[in-house]
Amino acid sequence: MSGTSTTHVSTGTLEVPDGRLYYEVRGQGPLLALVAAPMDAAAFAPLADLLATEHTVLTTDPRGIHRSVLHDPHQDSTPELRADDVSRLITHLDAGPAAVLGSSGGAVTVLALAQAHPEQVHTVVAHEPPLLGLLEDRSERLAREDDMIATYLAGDRLGAGRKFLANADIHLPEEMVLAMYGGELTPQAVADEHFQYVHMIRGTTRFRPDVAALRGAPVRVVVGLGETSTGQVCDPTSRALATALGTAPTMFPGGHIGFVEDPAAFAARLREVLAAT
Template identity: 55%
Template sequence: MATTHTLGVPGARLRYEVRGSGPVLVLTGAPMGTAHFAPLADTLADSYTVVTHDPRGISGSTLDDPEQDSTPELRADDIAAILDDLGAESADVLGSSGGAVTGLALVARHPARVRTLVAHEPPVLGLLPDADERLAETDDIVETFHREGVGPAFAKFMATSGLETGEEGAPAEPPGEPSAQDLADGARFLGHELRGTAGYLPDIDALTAGPARVVIGIGATSGPLLTYRTSTALATRLGSRPAEFPGGHGGFVESPGEFAEVLRKVLGG
């Protein structure tokens, strides 16, 4: 059974959920929110206090200024504030996609708050040899959104990422007719979140200095994806090998039970 909480932070009001008991484990995405992580959270709640949340500006987490951009640094500070609200000194963190970038920023800004970060497929384009080209594609996606709307921009995003339309765990509109909230979240992602997330450059020194342990996760079937390239590039910079998880970019949605088994092993539980 999940309990729902709200928390006021500078510029926003956050919605988060808590399940289970035991060591605190935060599951975070961007733009994926609580609903995407619920099956995985339910699976892990037998041995962890599992925290999920809607990132600022997404779904139930509202903004004072709807035009505020979402950055990894802001989202990292939001997670630290949620830990404060729970009275938790530190937590393990699974971040997926943009949430993995949030996790990288969290370790850099609040290193004592993280025991182990599992950064699952962070789209850190600036680490790639063709970073300029990839970042230019991101700019074009954002410009297409402002010019033509969610549909055309999202189609470009999927094509450049290597994701298939409707792939589980992708920041996609769900199958069928999108709801008003789906469209709002898509617009938020394309207009105010994508550029800051894709352009984030990890602080390698901070990530390797400790005390947090950082593990890069990668999907077993993610080879064709842009995030496979970014994940392996980051793992190389950190001097480590990626941990392989079931499925692809959205493996935590596709196979939450199998994903949880691997996550437990990576966390040492």
């Protein structure tokens, strides 16, 4: 269980061809999957508890992160592979088609899910997908991303963190930057961070959605955007995707991780979005 919540949480693992997925299930009702990357299931726990009053809520650790273990830890995590994982979990629970919320890298995952497995989902909310390839300055940003990864691989974790924030157009006080990237990590956090930098970031930010497939699929695709994300890179990426899909962004409270900042407000807005036709 998360925090002081009394929500019952069932945990399980699902064997997939190249590893084992960890997942959690809460509540009863229509299936709602909450998907992140690189965040694990714990990040969604407060939101999942709130939504479990009217939904069966599925959360999971993305492949290669924390409790979702790959047979080959050097295998890349692509949006397509993560989408297949979510599809297998929906099939395993036998509760689809599902509504799906994806955040950040998870938003890219759920776009790939809608493309490859449209029969598994009826509504996809892609909240702030970091699709750098949709931006006019993509070449510069992708080069800066490569430099960030090289900095990390050279052993400069703090320098890589600074470059990550700069490329995301996120400006934080120095003490917050030092707290995020300058302290000691647990062995699991070290492994997860390494996997993110080396095996997850490039495939996620370089993913190019099949706009024609998304527009033609029998799936409602909503592009979510945080109300306080103005000026950050996921503002223009989200707007570019929405424009390509012929829609406008749907605003959510908070910023890039509004579901962590204020789960109750985010849950209320998500309920409104899912109820809309």
